[in-house]
Amino acid sequence: MRLLAGLADPLLAPVEGLPKGAHVVQLACGTGELSLALARRRLDLRVTAIDVNPTVLDAGRAGAAAQNLPVEFRTMSMAGLDLADGSVDAIISRMGMFLPGTAPFDVVAREAARILRRGGPLSIATWSDLADSPYTRIGLSVLRRLLPEGAVPDMEVVFSESARPGAFEGYLTDAGFLDIEAEWFQWETEYPDFEAWWEFDAGFGALKPLFDSLSAGQRAGAREVMADMIEEHRTPSGGYRLPATARVITARR
Numbered sequence: 001m002r003l004l005a006g007l008a009d010p011l012l013a014p015v016e017g018l019p020k021g022a023h024v025v026q027l028a029c030g031t032g033e034l035s036l037a038l039a040r041r042r043l044d045l046r047v048t049a050i051d052v053n054p055t056v057l058d059a060g061r062a063g064a065a066a067q068n069l070p071v072e073f074r075t076m077s078m079a080g081l082d083l084a085d086g087s088v089d090a091i092i093s094r095m096g097m098f099l100p101g102t103a104p105f106d107v108v109a110r111e112a113a114r115i116l117r118r119g120g121p122l123s124i125a126t127w128s129d130l131a132d133s134p135y136t137r138i139g140l141s142v143l144r145r146l147l148p149e150g151a152v153p154d155m156e157v158v159f160s161e162s163a164r165p166g167a168f169e170g171y172l173t174d175a176g177f178l179d180i181e182a183e184w185f186q187w188e189t190e191y192p193d194f195e196a197w198w199e200f201d202a203g204f205g206a207l208k209p210l211f212d213s214l215s216a217g218q219r220a221g222a223r224e225v226m227a228d229m230i231e232e233h234r235t236p237s238g239g240y241r242l243p244a245t246a247r248v249i250t251a252r253r
């Protein structure tokens with residue numbers, strides 16, 4: 001995913017020193033680009049990527065096959081992992097663990113703690129609020145202008161709870177994680193033209209079903225509103241460059 005590519009380096013740094021054969025699990029992997037990036041760097045690791053959505057896992061398998069990378073994709077909920085206690089050497093997750101709308105944060109933190117061996121690293125990136133999550137913030141705002149009141153869920157509340165200082169860290173502490181460190185990571189993503197941004201913002205994630213529900217007329221209106229809203233991010237070459245901020249959290253079991 002173009003937006004999240006900039007997050008690979010900070011997330012993979014804590015697991016790159018693992019010994020040969022170590023087992024790394026990515027939670028809520030989507031199409032698994034982060035796992036593929038890890039496998040490219042460390043072909044000797046065992047990498048398992050899990051998600052509840054079989055369709056994205058199929059896309060991940062196709063990507064792994066095309067690049068000849070040994071990543072295993074498994075359908076599984078991070079709220080009930082089919083992995084034995086202490087059987088995993090490291091956990092990574094990029095906008096998966098602690099993503100609003102996925103699974104209860106306390107349950108996911110406990111499951112991660114259960115499968116991770118003592119001392120094993122956890123390395124995750126999360127959005128903290130909508131100000132930091134440009135695609136959800138802009139997409140929500142466009143949808144609200146077009147759909148009747150009440151049709152667009154109140155995601156602001158969920159995201160602002162995520163932004164409560166220490167909220168995510170608290171779930172990790174309660175689950176038994178140690179050495180928890182969190183820092184802000186900022187990066188920018190470029191979209192070569194409006195179409196590339198639209199495909200990304202309307203075509204993925206929690207807002208996709210709402211964009212899909214728009215009539216042809218509403219869709220045309222949504223594109224106009226969207227173009228206005230991202231005008232300030234225009235680059236001299238006619239593309240768009242948008243900033244994003246994530247919280248990168250590392251811990252040890």
Ligand SMILES: C[S@@+](CC[C@H](N)C(=O)[O-])C[C@H]1O[C@@H](n2cnc3c(N)ncnc32)[C@H](O)[C@@H]1O
Pocket residue numbers: 001004027028029030031032033034050051052053056076077078079093094095096099101102103205
């Ligand atoms: C924003 S996407 C993740 C992006 C991906 N991690 C990446 O780095 O490109 C969120 C993912 O969470 C998955 N998901 C939602 N609920 C889940 C659950 N309970 N267990 C595992 N995955 C879940 C969705 O299917 C979706 O693929």
